[in-house]
Amino acid sequence: MNDQLKAILEVLIFLSQEPLTLDRIKEVLGEVPEEELQATLAALRADFNQESHGIEIIQSAGGYLFTTKPDHDQWVRRLLQIEKKSRLSSAALETLSVIAYHQPITQAEVSAIRGVDSTYSIKNLLQKKLIKIVGRKKAPGNPLVYRTSEKFLEYFGLNSLDDLPKEEEIAKILEEEKQTIS
Amino acid sequence: MEQENQGWPLPTAETEVNQQTAGDGYQVKLEFFEGPLDLLLFLIRKKKIDINDIPMAVITRDYLEYLEKKEQINLDREAEFLFIASLLIYIKSQMLLPREQEALAEDDPRQQLVDRLLEFQKIKVASSLLREKEEVELQRWRRTFRPPLEKPDELELLEVSLFDLAETFFLIMKRKERESLRIIKGKDVSVEDKLKEIIDYLGKNGSMDFLEYFSSQDSLEEALVSFFCLLELVKNHLVVAIQEELFQTIRVWLRKDKATHQIHGPGHE
Numbered sequence: 355m356n357d358q359l360k361a362i363l364e365v366l367i368f369l370s371q372e373p374l375t376l377d378r379i380k381e382v383l384g385e386v387p388e389e390e391l392q393a394t395l396a397a398l399r400a401d402f403n404q405e406s407h408g409i410e411i412i413q414s415a416g417g418y419l420f421t422t423k424p425d426h427d428q429w430v431r432r433l434l435q436i437e438k439k440s441r442l443s444s445a446a447l448e449t450l451s452v453i454a455y456h457q458p459i460t461q462a463e464v465s466a467i468r469g470v471d472s473t474y475s476i477k478n479l480l481q482k483k484l485i486k487i488v489g490r491k492k493a494p495g496n497p498l499v500y501r502t503s504e505k506f507l508e509y510f511g512l513n514s515l516d517d518l519p520k521e522e523e524i525a526k527i528l529e530e531e532k533q534t535i536s
Numbered sequence: 537m538e539q540e541n542q543g544w545p546l547p548t549a550e551t552e553v554n555q556q557t558a559g560d561g562y563q564v565k566l567e568f569f570e571g572p573l574d575l576l577l578f579l580i581r582k583k584k585i586d587i588n589d590i591p592m593a594v595i596t597r598d599y600l601e602y603l604e605k606k607e608q609i610n611l612d613r614e615a616e617f618l619f620i621a622s623l624l625i626y627i628k629s630q631m632l633l634p635r636e637q638e639a640l641a642e643d644d645p646r647q648q649l650v651d652r653l654l655e656f657q658k659i660k661v662a663s664s665l666l667r668e669k670e671e672v673e674l675q676r677w678r679r680t681f682r683p684p685l686e687k688p689d690e691l692e693l694l695e696v697s698l699f700d701l702a703e704t705f706f707l708i709m710k711r712k713e714r715e716s717l718r719i720i721k722g723k724d725v726s727v728e729d730k731l732k733e734i735i736d737y738l739g740k741n742g743s744m745d746f747l748e749y750f751s752s753q754d755s756l757e758e759a760l761v762s763f764f765c766l767l768e769l770v771k772n773h774l775v776v777a778i779q780e781e782l783f784q785t786i787r788v789w790l791r792k793d794k795a796t797h798q799i800h801g802p803g804h805e
Binding site for chain 2: 450471
């Protein structure tokens with residue numbers, strides 16, 4: 355294992371305020387064999403996974419990032435004297451799910467799926483930058499079309515949209531629920 | 537990450553609640569249902585009905601009963617719930633109509649509703665899964681968030697020259713001039729009294745906001761006198777005057793080392 359490379363990777367990720375992508379790492383390091391890079395990254399992450407470390411490296415929105423481990427949340431808040439971070443409202447979360455699974459999508463389409471007018475929720479999500487406008491649909495009224503943003507991935511700790519809960523996973527949960535009811 | 541996004545999930549809770557109650561008609565949430573589909577799914581589950589074979593009569597009755605139960609009325613919300621109610625009744629009537637041919641399987645008037653419900657059900661589950669992820673992520677803290685540990689007050693201050701003081705003073709003077717055109721006051725203000733007042737003020741409050749203090753003076757004359765006093769104090773190194781940025785207010789502190797023994801002797805060198 356290349357200890358020096360490991361140390362450099364640690365530095366690069368530590369310094370990055372946004373998730374550091376593999377491409378960017380390669381750009382900085384120049385020629386390092388892909389395999390060695392991957393293996394070293396994995397080793398570095400494993401180091402921080404140990405219980406003696408309060409921070410870890412996560413994969414988020416397509417890059418690597420240092421964060422504190424969730425278990426230590428209360429200590430951070432005690433230090434900063436900050437209340438718990440607030441969650442999305444259930445209306446906003448539902449709207450976001452619809453957009454995430456049906457993107458690109460218009461406001462009217464979101465509202466139709468939810469059976470509820472979603473104008474406000476969409477505005478709210480736009481403000482939070484969890485979704486973005488990607489254009490207009492060629493349909494009557496040329497309505498705006500929305501997609502989830504990079505920040506959406508970061509917010510939910512997803513590396514890419516492929517990390518969204520899968521159809522099968524959802525179907526399995528529905529099946530389990532059905533069984534507990536009957 | 538840009539400045540405004542640091543620690544961005546923090547301030548949202550209150551605003552969200554406020555806006556919800558104010559604008560979007562969230563007060564009528566039919567108890568806790570997000571919308572009509574939510575209510576419908578709930579009723580279907582409660583009755584242990586197979587979603588692919590919904591007895592329309594039963595579910596329509598339940599649904600309408602539920603609508604009647606609620607007390608508050610909010611037209612916007614109401615419309616969405618009523619829309620589904622009318623859809624239910626429509627489907628029910630379609631099913632009652634005699635058909636000339638045996639209906640094909642895909643011809644079931646319920647199909648569209650069932651599709652919507654199935655889709656909505658998936659979204660609900662996806663939402664709850666995302667909620668779990670959110671829960672974990674909200675407990676992570678990133679280095680981008682700068683802890684508010686240091687008071688910016690004490691940092692990056694620049695000491696101002698007498699010219700800066702004077703300039704700020706004339707700014708106030710102009711304002712005062714406009715205000716006190718009609719007021720004639722015979723009150724005499726002595727430099728000595730004012731000196732004491734300022735030092736007392738500083739002793740009590742620690743520091744003084746230059747702009748604030750001068751605008752609070754009763755008359756032009758009084759403001760003028762206090763300005764002379766301040767100049768005097770600065771000259772004798774009894775106080776320190778600091779401006780954080782050009783054209784901003786100037787803060788005045790007592791110099792700790794000299795404050796105690798020279799309080800009564802300014803102006804007499």
